[in-house]
Amino acid sequence: MYLNCHTYYSLRFGTFSEKDLLHLAQENDVKQLVLTDINNTSACLNFVREAPKYSVKPILGIDFRNGVDQCFVGIARNNKGYQELNEFLSYHLHHKIEIPIHAPTFKSIFVVYPFEAILLSDKEEFLAHEFIGISTKDLRRLPFSRLKRYTNKLVVLQRVTFRNKRDFNAHRLLRAIANNVLLSKLDDSEVANEDEKMHPLENLTKAFSEHTYILENTERLLNECSIDFDFSVDRDSQNLKFYSSSREEDERLLENLCMKGLPMRYKGKISHVIEERLKKELELIKAKNFVSYFLINWDITAEARKQGFYYVGRGSGANSIVAYLLYITDVDPIALDLYFERFINLYRANPPDFDIDFSWRDREAMTRYIFDRFDHVALVGTYVTFKYKGVVRELGKVFGLPKEEIDALSEGKGVSSSMDSMARLVLKYGKLIEGMPNYVSVHASGILISEKPLQHFSATFLPPKGFATVHFDMVIAEDVGLFKFDILAQRGLGKIKDTVAIVKQNQPDKANFDIHNVSEFYKDPVINNLIKTAQCIGCFYVESPAMRMLLKKLEVDNYLGLVAASSIIRPGVAKSGMMREYILRHRNSGRAEEKGHPVMLSIMPDTYGVMVYQEDVIKVAHYFAGLTLGEADVLRRGMSGKFRSREEFEKVKAKFRTNCLRKGYDEKLINEIWYQVASFAGYAFAKGHSASYAVESYQSLFLRAYFPLEYMVAVLNNGGGFYRSEFYVHDARMMGATIHPPCINQSQIVNVIYGKSIYLGMMYLRDLEQRVMERIIKERTAAGMFLSLEDFLDRVIISIEQLSILIRIDAFRFTQVNKHELLWKAHLLLSKNKRSSHPKLFTAKHQKFEIPKLYATNTENAFEQWELLGFPLCSPFELLLEQPKSANGQQDLQKYLNRHIDIYGYLVTVKNTSTHTGKRMHFATLLDQYGEVFDTVLFPPVAAKYHFRGKGIYRFYGKVVSEFGFLSIEVIKMQKQDYIPDPRYADMKTGNKEQFAKKRMNNAIGD
Incomplete structure (x- = not known):
């Protein structure tokens, strides 16, 4: 009986999720329900997916409004009608035009006009699919209105926006935020009626007992509606079905491209292992109907090569020899022994991930190419939610709090005794609104290329760059069988491309190198020494202080070592404690056998039995815990955070423990292994992904090694880096x-x-x-x-x-x-x-x-x-008020090892972090007075006493320590140093205003 229900995707209007709406229906014994968010379809697919769990028949529609003024409610009779609704809304969103008061002649849609709107209009004729909606509060006016004669057109239109008084209060606050007004100034016309609640079906029937024909009309309308989307595990892909004209033609094209790529990639050295791997992959790709997916990625990268755009293909797809032969990636899975089952397995419903990075300058051109090349294309949406600070600031303005109180609350300082009840309300309702969607935005990289128009699944909107974007996110896209193509932008590729061009200009006689010939770079001792000594400033993914520290600790001097380091640096490995354990096992022969479990060592011998890559989760789940490959992949995906709360993930998580106990593993060991899996899986890279990053790192390092100045110019011209x-x-x-x-x-x-x-x-x-x-x-x-x-x-x-x-x-x-x-x-x-x-x-x-x-x-x-x-071109040490009292620099750290040192440093960067107990500490990187880099750490007791106060020169007193050969200073005390007064304004300080004015005129007239 409910034809007009809102969720919080009726942005800055609705107050609860689609799951809450279904739960509400279940509580009130409502068996069929129409979701009609205001000019939005974000919740639709998940509403349909979740509805069976609540024994509710889902029906989809849209509440078409101009602002808060309701024009009509469109209800889809079927999937065709839903597409019709989406196309109508998309047209108006794209062109930013108002919704018409009267609906067009839809083919598969029921239109319900609000009673009030029709009462005030001169509309007399209604088409077969058009109805007049009447709520419980409108009933008293019906006997006295001209609309009582439309007995076959009247239906129940009891809107659902709230569950209780608290929801209504939250709604009013959302409306005040939307209108940017004080709550006390919010116009009543901007607020929904407090009665927009779901009543038990019995109560609703009783309210309309004198007008049973209205109930019958409503029931008849609902019974004529149905919607169907396949969310099952074995659902068909909704991506473009065929790249060419048929499946057979696609398969022939894929095979031909692979055969063409074999001699080009392997230079005539095509072993039996290579042939078997290719055969195995092609069989699985065909069996899983992923052929067109591979060909589309090939098309995109082929166009990039044609345009002269640099790109890097990464993600789990980089574990594939087919991707290597099609030049989607530059990672050889045979040479790196990449785990095939991470790339694809028979139990995997979704295709492998291909993340294709382009230069930040080229990405938009490639996106435009994809939109022009294929018929049904849209960007993936994402939901920008209300965050704590933003909510507090917005509510603070709505309640009229002074700025200083808003600042204090947003910084989490809590309500002080001087703050009034309004501040307490800000925090109370802030908790309620926090996490609600604020607006729909664009996913960082995802593009959908569908067999059907994207309006089959959702309405679309146009963000500023003009590419149509669906209303739902990547999780819902995958649920319904739409798998995104990730087209990303990064500055590292721009640096490489620009350096090549700058070298041709500045040193044309040395510009005959091939930047893509990375296999030669891997063997270059000059490049490998840069990695080992961590001289990687400006180089992709390896320039941060943390990476520089790790490279020195691991003494990395080869490609495979850099591949491992690229994944070890990820937060999860460090959090689990396995980064340190990996370094210990790497540096100390015999430790792996002493500390590692035999099963773990047999699964991951190359990484000393330590989980380093994303596929290690699959290996451990499959071989250690006895899960099937399909279950192991569910576990891996769940660890990414996307599906962590899903029921299927919880079942697999429970089975992991049950299987381990059945195998006789010690409880302590099971807990330890599970902790490692849980802590790092969501942050680790697939090995092919790390290998792709390492390829780009080597290209950057080659340029830094042989064309350092040209490379640094390119780094600066591409916005720098870390x-x-x-x-x-x-x-x-x-x-x-x-x-x-x-x-x-x-x-x-x-x-x-x-x-x-x-x-x-x-x-x-x-x-x-x-x-x-x-x-x-x-x-x-x-x-x-x-x-x-x-x-x-x-x-x-x-x-x-x-x-x-x-x-x-x-x-x-x-x-x-x-x-x-x-x-x-x-x-x-x-x-x-x-x-x-x-x-x-x-x-x-x-x-x-x-x-x-x-x-x-x-x-x-x-x-x-x-x-x-923003910076001087001389050494900042030349500007110190007092010259350094110590001549110590980075070159002196070794001789002060385990002793105290007095040293000056110009601050480069600070990483603020917390211990596991929540206490603040700092890692800082600085330049000494000779221009060399050194590192410091301020542990919590020191960090509580001393603070970095922005850019400048600091004097440190601390102990030089070494961890795996990496030298740093554990700070005991520090002091920021003063610069000389700015000589341009120095006369002002002496009171000589006439001289100051003259100098000011000389220096900066007109500023």
Whole structure:
């Protein structure tokens, strides 16, 4: 009897989930129910999936509204009707147009108009599929309205939005948030009626007892509706069925591509092992109907190669020889002995994961290609939920709390005695709203390519970049048989591609290398020594302090070692304690046999019986706990967090323990192994995934080894990496580069290199407008170098504020005129000559001015750079108020081992973390006064006493310790050091205001 039910996917309106709605129906003995969220279909598929568990017949619809004004409710008679609804809503969402008051002539949809709307309209005629909805509160008006004569058109329209008073209060708060108003100012028209609740069926029948024909009409309408989606384990894939025109043709194409790839990949050395692996994979891919899935990935990567786009294929699909032969990945599963069953097995319903990374510049072009190439394409949605801080801030505004109270509450400081009851309400309702969906967004990478129109499953909306996006997330997509294609963006590939181009420009005689010839890089002792000594700054995935530390501890000097390290660094392995155990077993011969269980050692001999890769979960579950491969895969997927609460996962989890007990394992051992599985599986990589990352790392390392300056320019031009740009500039200087501030004759918008001279790009000048940069480059390209300030002003339209930035950074230093004099001249020239917005036909005659001799010191220049670029181009140690009292640096750590050291460091990065008891501690990476890197750790007692207060130089006193050969300092005390006063403003501090004003004019007129 309920035709108009909302969940919290009626965004900022509804108050509970689709499961809660079904539970409510079960409690009230409601056997069939229509889900009709407002202009949204996010809950629909899961509602259908869950409904049988509650003995409810699910029916789908949409509540079409403009704001809160209800136009009509559309109810799907069947799947065709549901698609019709989705197409109608999608059209209006895509074009951002209002819903019409009257519905179009739908084919498979029932339309229910609200009683109030029809009462106020002049609509007299109703089509066969159109009805008038009436609620319990509308009944009293029916006898006196003109609508009483439509006895065959009246149906029950009792809306369901709340369960109780608390829901209603939460709803009012959501509406205030949506309207950005104080709760006291919220208009009643924006709020649903408090009676929008689900009553027991018996009560509803009683309310309509004098109008039984309305109940009969409603029952008849419900009985004519049905919806069907297959959520079973053996469901058919809903992805594009055939890449070509038929299954047979797809299979022939896949086989031909593999045969073509064999001699190219294996250079004529095709062993029996390779042939057997290929045969086994092809048989399974065909049996599981994954042929088109592989061919679509091949199509995408083939187009990327055609366009000259760099990419990396990773994920569990990288365990596949078919993927290797199709050039979807560059990982050879034979050479790496990649576990076949992680890639695919007969019990696996979903295809393997292919994560294809493109450069951040190329990803959008590839996404556009996919949308143009295939018929039924959409991005996967995701739900952005209300988080604690956001909820508290929003509710704080709604209740009118002062900013300081909102700040305190959002930081989790709790309600102080000075706070009133409003603050307590913020926390009370914050807990209720926290976790509710706030809006539907776009999944980071997922694209759906379907056999049917995507509106068969959901309505779509258009995010800013203009790609249609479904209303549901990846978990629901997989439930219904839609498997996403992951197209990701990363900056590492942009760095590699740009470096190759920069080398061709800067060192054309050395540009004849093949960046894809990674097999040669693996054997290169120069590259492997960079890994072993952790000289990996700027290199993909291996530059962070944690990775640098791990590489040194493991003494990694080969590709396979880097593959393992790429997965060991993941949070789960560290959390389980197995990172440390792996290092111990790696460094100490015999420890694996002493500490490892024989079964674990036999399953994972290459990793000393330690779970390192995602497929190790499958191996342990299958061989150690005796689960089938299908059950083992359910366990692995459940550990990822996507399905952790699912019933099937809980069953497999229980069977893991039962089987282990049956095998006679000790309870302590079972607990230990389960803890390892549970703690790391969701964060570990598949081995093929790690191998793909290691390929890109080796490409980056090759470029750093042989073209370090060009590579560092590319790193900077691609937005840096783990560290601030300043650190990469420093690294380039340490490798022999001369760093120049921006210059109007030499610089581009991005950084550029000439020989060993790097000119910083104009992009670093924080307040310099993009259009000014483009104007300068365009004019210089068209008419040549600028000859003087006057020449520049004749050719480039620029304001005094923008010109001041360029002069202050010394971008006109080629004129050999002091920048203070240039600032005076710029002001005088621009004030005497009114600027036109059009280029001049003839060179202007400039008046000569008498300007006093002025000077700028190196210290002043450093502070100007600091202000304009964000960092000085000199060593920050040159700017200390007091010079260091200790000459110790990174090179001295070894001689101070197990002793105390006094050392100064310029802060590079801090990692704030917590112990297992929740106490704060810090790991910090710094530069010493000679430019070398060293690491410190502040354990909780010290971290509680001393705090890092932003960028700057700190003096440390602590103990030098070594862990597996990695040296660091356990800090005992530290102190931030002061810089000299900014000389540009120093006179203000002495009270000489006249001198200050003059210097201010010289330095930064117009800022």
